[in-house]
Amino acid sequence: MRRKHLTQCLLVILVITLTGPSWTTQTIAQDTNNPFTSRIDLRMGQRLFQTQCTTCHGLNATGGNEGIGPDLTTGRFRHADTDVGLYRVIRNGVRGTAMIGLGAEPPDQSIWQLVTYLHSLSSTADDPGGSPVIGRQLFNGKGNCNRCHMVNGEGGRLGPDLSFVGERRRPSELLADLVNPDDEVSPRWWTMKVSGLDGRQFEGLRMHEDTFTFRIMDADENLRSFEKYGPWSYERIQSSTMPNYTQSLTPEERNNLVAYLFSLRRDR
Amino acid sequence: MTLTRLIIFALLLTLGRPTTAQPTAEPESPAVFSPVTWERLLNAGSEPHNWLMYNGTLDSKRFSQLDQIDTSTVASLKLKWAHHIPQLDRAETTPLVVDGVMFITESPSNVVAVDAITGRPFWRYDHPLPDDLRICCGRNNRGVAILGETLYMSTLDAHLVAIDGRSGSLLWNQEVADHRSGYSKTAAPLIVKDRVVTGIAGGEYGIRGFLDAYDADTGEREWRTYTIPGPDHPDNRTWAGDSWRTGGSPTWITGSYDPELNLVYWGTGNPGPDWNGDVRQGDNLYADSVLALNGDTGEMSWYFQFTPHDVHDWDAIQIPVLADIELDGETRKAMLWANRNGFYYTLDRETGEFLLGKAFARQTWAEGLDSNGRPIRRPGTFPSQEGTLVAPIAGGATNWWSPAYSPRTGLLYVNAFDGEALFFSREQEYVEGNTFTGGGTETPLAIDNYASAIRAIDPSTGDIKWEFPITPRSRAGVLATAGDVVFSASVDGYFYALDATNGQPLWDIALGGPVHASPMTYAVNGQQFVTMTIGNVVYTFGLDD
Numbered sequence: 001m002r003r004k005h006l007t008q009c010l011l012v013i014l015v016i017t018l019t020g021p022s023w024t025t026q027t028i029a030q031d032t033n034n035p036f037t038s039r040i041d042l043r044m045g046q047r048l049f050q051t052q053c054t055t056c057h058g059l060n061a062t063g064g065n066e067g068i069g070p071d072l073t074t075g076r077f078r079h080a081d082t083d084v085g086l087y088r089v090i091r092n093g094v095r096g097t098a099m100i101g102l103g104a105e106p107p108d109q110s111i112w113q114l115v116t117y118l119h120s121l122s123s124t125a126d127d128p129g130g131s132p133v134i135g136r137q138l139f140n141g142k143g144n145c146n147r148c149h150m151v152n153g154e155g156g157r158l159g160p161d162l163s164f165v166g167e168r169r170r171p172s173e174l175l176a177d178l179v180n181p182d183d184e185v186s187p188r189w190w191t192m193k194v195s196g197l198d199g200r201q202f203e204g205l206r207m208h209e210d211t212f213t214f215r216i217m218d219a220d221e222n223l224r225s226f227e228k229y230g231p232w233s234y235e236r237i238q239s240s241t242m243p244n245y246t247q248s249l250t251p252e253e254r255n256n257l258v259a260y261l262f263s264l265r266r267d268r
Numbered sequence: 269m270t271l272t273r274l275i276i277f278a279l280l281l282t283l284g285r286p287t288t289a290q291p292t293a294e295p296e297s298p299a300v301f302s303p304v305t306w307e308r309l310l311n312a313g314s315e316p317h318n319w320l321m322y323n324g325t326l327d328s329k330r331f332s333q334l335d336q337i338d339t340s341t342v343a344s345l346k347l348k349w350a351h352h353i354p355q356l357d358r359a360e361t362t363p364l365v366v367d368g369v370m371f372i373t374e375s376p377s378n379v380v381a382v383d384a385i386t387g388r389p390f391w392r393y394d395h396p397l398p399d400d401l402r403i404c405c406g407r408n409n410r411g412v413a414i415l416g417e418t419l420y421m422s423t424l425d426a427h428l429v430a431i432d433g434r435s436g437s438l439l440w441n442q443e444v445a446d447h448r449s450g451y452s453k454t455a456a457p458l459i460v461k462d463r464v465v466t467g468i469a470g471g472e473y474g475i476r477g478f479l480d481a482y483d484a485d486t487g488e489r490e491w492r493t494y495t496i497p498g499p500d501h502p503d504n505r506t507w508a509g510d511s512w513r514t515g516g517s518p519t520w521i522t523g524s525y526d527p528e529l530n531l532v533y534w535g536t537g538n539p540g541p542d543w544n545g546d547v548r549q550g551d552n553l554y555a556d557s558v559l560a561l562n563g564d565t566g567e568m569s570w571y572f573q574f575t576p577h578d579v580h581d582w583d584a585i586q587i588p589v590l591a592d593i594e595l596d597g598e599t600r601k602a603m604l605w606a607n608r609n610g611f612y613y614t615l616d617r618e619t620g621e622f623l624l625g626k627a628f629a630r631q632t633w634a635e636g637l638d639s640n641g642r643p644i645r646r647p648g649t650f651p652s653q654e655g656t657l658v659a660p661i662a663g664g665a666t667n668w669w670s671p672a673y674s675p676r677t678g679l680l681y682v683n684a685f686d687g688e689a690l691f692f693s694r695e696q697e698y699v700e701g702n703t704f705t706g707g708g709t710e711t712p713l714a715i716d717n718y719a720s721a722i723r724a725i726d727p728s729t730g731d732i733k734w735e736f737p738i739t740p741r742s743r744a745g746v747l748a749t750a751g752d753v754v755f756s757a758s759v760d761g762y763f764y765a766l767d768a769t770n771g772q773p774l775w776d777i778a779l780g781g782p783v784h785a786s787p788m789t790y791a792v793n794g795q796q797f798v799t800m801t802i803g804n805v806v807y808t809f810g811l812d813d
Contacts, residue, residue: 153438215389
């Protein structure tokens with residue numbers, strides 16, 4: 001799989017190199033996949049976008065102030081239907097417009113990372129098509145998600161604030177959050193366990209840890225601070241405290257939740 | 269810190285029984301969350317291990333009942349921890365401490381919650397800011413207010429935000445004014461019952477000042493009182509023509525509250541443009557005044573204007589210190605006020621009546637105060653094309669940094685500056701969102717020619733009981749404690765302690781950075797700490813364990 005991607009990408013380079021500076025489009029297969037779609041690629045793409053593209057397309061890619069560059073977050077592009085199409089626009093530009101394109105200089109990886117970033121902006125990218133209204137009811141009702149999660153100031157503190165989660169997670173990732181909570185748990189949400197204090201035990205979410213001390217929020221949402229070294233022991237647990245919803249929610253319920261979560265964004 | 273000590277440090281917001289002056293280390297005590305109720309704020313003085321609001325208590329005495337650090341022990345203070353603020357801007361913060369957790373605001377508009385024993389962080393909130401801010405004097409923030417479990421903070425883009433005190437989550441974000449028109453917010457809000465009372469900055473941008481109150485739960489505005497009355501009010505005629513529309517009078521420091529009188533007291537800043545008064549003939553009410561407003565409605569009960577028709581930028585942006593004092597054999601509900609214009613005032617806080625006043629620092633612009641407390645101006649002191657030499661400077665004989673009052677000594681401790689400046693006047697058109705100052709100032713001699721001092725003022729006479737000289741300057745607030753110690757700092761980076769009764773120096777440490785903040789004190793597990801921000805570092809000192 002990996003090798004295939006590499007070949008495809010070599011092919012792209014080859015084609016581009018061959019066609020010279022006035023890039024044309026005919027020879028690239030429509031189904032070429034973007035090989036650079038990881039979270040790191042996304043971040044690199046965002047960074048590149050911020051240095052190269054925001055003057056015309058705006059800080060959030062929603063269009064320049066003076067209307068120089070169009071909104072790139074709608075999920076639809078005039079000049080491209082596919083990743084390859086986007087790749088070409090970014091590399092070659094749009095002829096006869098201010099969209100000059102990055103040219104032959106930047107490595108392939110950078111262009112693909114920009115494509116990945118542009119995809120992450122579009123709201124319709126991989127929406128499973130659930131109902132945000134029903135999702136919201138589930139979130140505060142049967143799902144009991146608000147016990148741990150805050151949305152716009154309402155809810156618990158035993159999980160991340162989800163007020164703007166739609167800005168940082170795509171629908172497919174949100175779905176994964178529900179069925180694979182133990183994947184990539186951010187260190188902020190690890191658990192610290194302290195024992196050996198005259199038989200007493202403390203346990204809580206890891207708010208902050210340094211060389212000599214750490215701080216937790218316990219199940220009652222109290223903040224506590226501990227020294228590491230002394231006649232007691234502590235343990236760091238890197239799995240998630242969030243339940244796995246594979247069994248307790250139906251696929252349809254999960255889709256509705258995802259639709260709701262994905263709608264949690266600032267107005268652009 | 270000894271390692272054998274029990275390891276539980278902070279039971280956040282947990283041990284807050286209002287009456288315990290010395291909380292004990294009881295890790296097994298149920299960690300029941302104890303919100304900072306209005307009752308607790310009313311009685312903040314009786315839980316001195318906590319520092320629950322910007323000035324410690326609603327009467328803004330900046331006096332703490334803690335006395336472990338006293339005149340005999342203060343000399344052995346040791347550094348306990350330091351917290352570095354990541355931004356290099358001025359740090360003007362006064363932290364709050366609630367049951368072992370300290371809330372520190374950082375430039376530009378951020379807040380961090382740290383363990384008050386170690387200074388290590390629990391969480392932080394970084395406020396996103398637009399890049400077209402209008403700020404005259406640095407990216408400052410002076411502190412938060414707390415009610416229940418929620419912190420309230422002013423932001424430089426002129427918003428008021430509510431932040432969850434346990435997690436740092438944003439609860440609501442309310443626009444107070446449009447930052448593009450020159451408005452910004454820097455001061456800690458004041459909680460009055462279930463409202464957040466908060467002011468505005470922008471006196472150098474031709475704003476029209478106001479004081480607001482917001483519902484603490486929802487962020488909805490409950491009242492707004494303009495510091496410049498509109499055309500339907502007779503006092504509007506103290507502004508020539510339309511000059512009231514751009515007359516400034518901001519409210520950029522925290523006020524005080526008297527629960528018995530239900531009055532909120534708040535100082536107002538300079539009229540605009542600062543140095544060209546020709547375009548705004550008249551007294552310019554209520555610039556450079558203290559306002560007494562009904563805590564429920566914002567309706568004005570009385571005002572007292574310190575500097576009518578100010579042309580020297582002498583904001584009455586000082587802390588209203590509320591104290592009951594003996595005057596001519598009577599106990600008076602007084603307000604003590606050392607003003608930027610060089611005069612000290614004792615006012616009746618029920619009526620606004622002027623009781624007495626006297627210069628507390630070098631001033632050359634007035635013969636004195638008349639029987640109503642109105643200054644008798646000397647001729648030839650207005651700013652001019654070629655410059656007019658006047659004392660005090662635009663920055664004032666004192667400024668926004670907090671004074672302190674000790675009921676034990678009956679003295680008000682003020683940071684005073686005996687400087688002078690050339691004041692220039694220029695013509696300037698108002699353009700929305702641009703600075704609107706109508707001139708400028710310049711200090712003619714090197715700063716070492718002038719001096720600062722901590723002055724201890726007797727509010728029943730206005731006399732200075734003692735002074736401690738500072739070379740060359742200070743921009744720090746003052747803290748007084750029941751240990752009869754007065755803490756303050758100087759621009760050359762000293763943090764020091766004086767004997768509250770006679771001004772003798774008891775302890776000092778050179779921390780090296782410029783100072784723009786005020787000290788505060790608190791205790792955890794029975795140990796007293798004192799905290800001061802110098803440079804961009806928050807330092808905390810205490811005695812040996």
